[in-house]
Amino acid sequence: MTGEVSKGRASRDVPAGPSAGYLCVRGLSKGYGQGDAHAQVLDGIAVDVLRGEVCVLFGPSGSGKSTFLNLLGGLERADAGSIDVAGQDICRLSSRELLEYRRRELGFVFQFYNLVPDLTMRENIEVNAHIADDPLDIDELLRKLGLWEHRGKFPNQVSGGQQQRCAIGRALVKKPGLLLCDEPTGALDYKTSKEILELMERVNQDYGTTMVIVTHNEAIRLMSHHILHLRDGRIASDRRNDRLVPAADLEW
Template identity: 65%
Template sequence: MAFLEVADVRKGYGEGDAHIEVIKGVSTSLEKGDFASLLGPSGSGKSTFLNIVGGLEPCDGGRVVVDGVDITGLSDREVGEYRRAELGFVFQFYNLIPDLTVCENIEVCAHLSEDPLPLDDLLRSLGLWDQRRKFPRQMSGGQQQRCAIGRALVKNPKLLLCDEPTGALDYQTSLEILALMEEVNREYGCTVVVVTHNDAIARMSNRIMRLHDGMLVEDSVNEERVPALSLEW
């Protein structure tokens, strides 16, 4: 059984003549440890798809199965438990708590897990050991995104969902963050899905999915992955 199975998922907004279908019968699956890029232009449904997989939004039809659990059939409380136990989220904007240090921002999420990663080891892996006592306002955008990734990872999630994680970063910092995510995928074994409009990022992924107008128009395996630090755009 695939680690992530999405079957005929549909999602729309509005009622009557104002109803717009954003996700139109999408089906796909990922194996444990896959690194997948989800591409498409603005308005193609990428973020909505990610939110459905992450249990942030319900779908109107179809099912989403993660590690053998059909999350579309869970109660609100059970969905909350799923997000707490199984998922890590990384967004374009870091959403760090401004009055907490790097260490404290990450530690907050460690308390959500029954089996968190060792905080000191994670800080060193993320290159944040020397910044651990700094506040978000004292750090660069790249360092803040590293902190946001650490906050998502400290729970030791099985699935890491990233929505435009380099969208607010410059080119060189973007490469460094992508290289970090590549390392995270390899070292921690979590399945990673990255939503992006940047086609170059697909070259570092072993799975490439592309949405257009709410439909999955590409779902392919990339046999020749390029290291993140070698990407150009």
């Protein structure tokens, strides 16, 4: 998909010179069950994601996408292989060290938001700010997210798109180097999905946040630096895109 830009659309160049080796995965394998019930979900995955890249991961249901994301996030343990994030192999970390990795380096955005229902939008973001060494300014972040006038509302008082913006803000307030997104637009309508993708594009540009996005929306590949396809637990294709289409111009 290198150079893949639809005819007649505006495009933007990929930012020059991201540092290599930010996320390096080698020989990553994961299975579940024993004996005849054993299922090999990931089988020898190897991939490099550059610092500051938006990497999108496609694949049919059951191909191992969510398991891969959970392993990157330190939420599950690999059976074999290594996951090097910013020079640290998280597969070798203790449970306590993994907690520190998730606090310091990682942000996670879930499809169904996972907001705390009894906390306001601002308070949901503050939860993560309290565990960060140098958090972003919450007032500034709320304004950038378009949530300033909703900051005192509870999740059930705002739209799905506004809840997803809050989930992104909660992940971003820590200034994570790596943002993992599991179907971030899967529960949203077309218009709101476009708004969320434009927000994620701005986040990548403003903060240089490396992103790995699991999605079924094929249009997102056009705004991504790096496109992976997963099939039967293996990387079926691994390509980079040298001409990015702005999120506002995506259609599906």
